[in-house]
Amino acid sequence: MHEKGSITAYLSLILVLMISLLLAGLYSVQLAGARVQMVSAVDQGLYSLFARYDRTLLERYQLFYVDGSRGQGDMQMGKLYGTMEEDIARILFNRVDGNHNGNIGDLVMQGGGITGYTLATDSxxxxxxxxxxxxxxxxxxxxxxxxxxxxxxxxxxxxxxxxxxxxxxxxxxxxxxxxxxxxxxxxxxxxxxxxxxxxxxxxxxxxxxxxxxxxxxxxxxxxxxxxxxxxxxxxxxxxxxxxxASGRKLETGMGMYxxxxxxxxxxxxxxxxxxxxxxxxxxxxxxxxxxxxxxxxxxxxxxxxxxxxxxxxxxxxxxxxxxxxxxxxxxxxxxxxxxxxxxxxxxxxxxxxxxxxxxxxxxxxxxxxxxxxxxxxxxxxxxxxxxxxxxxxxxxxxxxxxxxxxxxxxxxxxxxxxxxxxxxxxxxxxxxxxxxxxxxxxxxxxxxxxAEEGKSNFRMDCCLYTTEVQFSFIAGKGNTYEVIRGYGYDM
Known part of the structure; x- marks a missing residue:
């Protein structure tokens, strides 16, 4: 009876160790999947932003740019970021509050910002x-x-x-x-x-x-x-x-080569x-x-x-x-x-x-x-x-x-x-x-x-050509990750 009890305890220890290793592996895979999901979501958010190119500018002058002024006549970078953040949240959480935990790794988006961009009039x-x-x-x-x-x-x-x-x-x-x-x-x-x-x-x-x-x-x-x-x-x-453009002080890009x-x-x-x-x-x-x-x-x-x-x-x-x-x-x-x-x-x-x-x-x-x-x-x-x-x-x-x-x-x-x-x-x-x-x-x-309808405030120095963004996420048990991605029509 004593020998049988020893074998049972030994197997239990091995099983505990194996289960721990398995759970650790699953957690690691979960975090890796979450990182892939984060990067993919940010990329898709950037793609979504640049898919909003000015169609009139493309049809008339064959130029790809996003109108960063949104027809207002001055840069609206906050609104552009807000639109991108909503797109990323929708992709990750199927909603826009950024706190739904139905995704891989229970991701939570802490926030982010635009860290650099270039405009049509730069260089x-x-x-x-x-x-x-x-x-x-x-x-x-x-x-x-x-x-x-x-x-x-x-x-x-x-x-x-x-x-x-x-x-x-x-x-x-x-x-x-x-x-x-x-x-x-x-x-x-x-x-x-x-x-x-x-x-x-x-x-x-x-x-x-x-x-x-x-x-x-x-x-x-x-x-x-x-x-x-x-x-x-x-x-x-x-x-x-x-x-x-030649007669006024132009907006300039920042933070990007x-x-x-x-x-x-x-x-x-x-x-x-x-x-x-x-x-x-x-x-x-x-x-x-x-x-x-x-x-x-x-x-x-x-x-x-x-x-x-x-x-x-x-x-x-x-x-x-x-x-x-x-x-x-x-x-x-x-x-x-x-x-x-x-x-x-x-x-x-x-x-x-x-x-x-x-x-x-x-x-x-x-x-x-x-x-x-x-x-x-x-x-x-x-x-x-x-x-x-x-x-x-x-x-x-x-x-x-x-x-x-x-x-x-x-x-x-x-x-x-x-x-x-x-x-x-x-x-x-x-x-x-x-x-x-x-x-x-x-x-x-x-x-x-x-001269086009709805374009009376159009400015070339408000036309976005490339941008770089940074977003912070929490995944798993408090792990913090930062994603930095860039995209533009030259890429």
Missing amino acids: GGSSVKEQAAAYMKASLGAQGVRLLLEKNSRDRDMAQNMENARESIEAGESLDQYDHLKEQAEQEQEARDEAGEEMMLPEAPEDFVNPIETVRELKQLGILSLVLPDGKELSGRTQELSAL ETGREESGVTEEILFGEYILQHCGNFSSPQPCEGLAYQAEYIIQGNHSDIVNLKGVVHKLLLMREAANLLHLYQDQAKRAQTRAAAGVIASLLLLPEAVPVVEQILLVCWAYAESILDVRGLLAGEKVPAFKEASSWQLTLSNIPRLLDGADDLRKNDRKGMSYNDYLRILLGIRNSRQKMAGCLDMIEMGMR
Whole structure:
């Protein structure tokens, strides 16, 4: 009997030990499951938050952001956190008070908070540029991107050639030189009169009109009146810039490494310019909503007025076309001969025969400028102009320059293989400072969004891109756990 009792006690001890180990294992599994459940719930809460992206912003501009202002015009991080906390509680406890113990490990949520976030305007709006470039890459496809890059390379070379020639083509400088020659001629005539010398003044050939004087008249007219095609109306819209992103102090993110890059690659910059042309209005395709109609011109110029922005772009186009046209005149010997002959007439009328080379250069610049007026007028009319002219595509003879005062639209030639107004905007966007270009784009996105119903307070610096959260839980017998998770549209 004694031996049997010893065996029973020994087995009881072993059973107690085994049961203890089993219960400890079950408790450990329970806690592990609770930790998985905690992390999963926080992840799902973040996913739920970012699933509330602004659908209007996505449909109109293909950008993923959560409107952190909830339409109020200022950040509502407390409300965003509250929404996420409710979602997590609903997932864990099937209710929102956070105290129901029907889950694994008898979890209780103690609380938490948002420990970091980034906004659309952080890092100079780099997340906007990244999303825009990604959208354009997907939209164009590999072949489309390759063709765009090749075109950009050609356009950049052309712009560089024009930039190199720009210093010598300012019509204003040429007119100043001509005025100086006229003053010199008058002074010499006065000296001859005082000395009693008499000279037979030369007479100009019949029907000869001094092209330099015509260009002077053209320069005195408004720049838009020179190039605006018949039937085209100007937008008189203006925009209060202080209400837009570039004119106010912006909200900034906190506590997270900024995911965007300060400097973007060449390809991304080119794709971003294409994105602007696709999503922003311009003179050839004005934006119909309230605010500025010529949005691409605003991004290039940065003024509050459509008319002022268009004037700035037209001035740049005239300079670009003037440079290209002057290069053609230098190379065309027939036109050089005409210019030299006209310079001889003008110099003889001034009684300054030695000034023929100077007058010839002034005439070349004036002729290039006059041709550029027809070019830009054609661009604004929706026509195309070749990057560099040939004899067959040249429009204006030296003797026809005075006709510009009456329009001379019948002299325009539309080259279907040439460059359009949008092509020139692409070049101007390409040489625009990257930060200024992004600031202008953010302004135009805000302006466009505010024209949508219920979006009058929309702000890009209230658009959430990434966030990091921290939540505390109690599981089992007083075990405390912290869960830190981050999520965003770049992940």
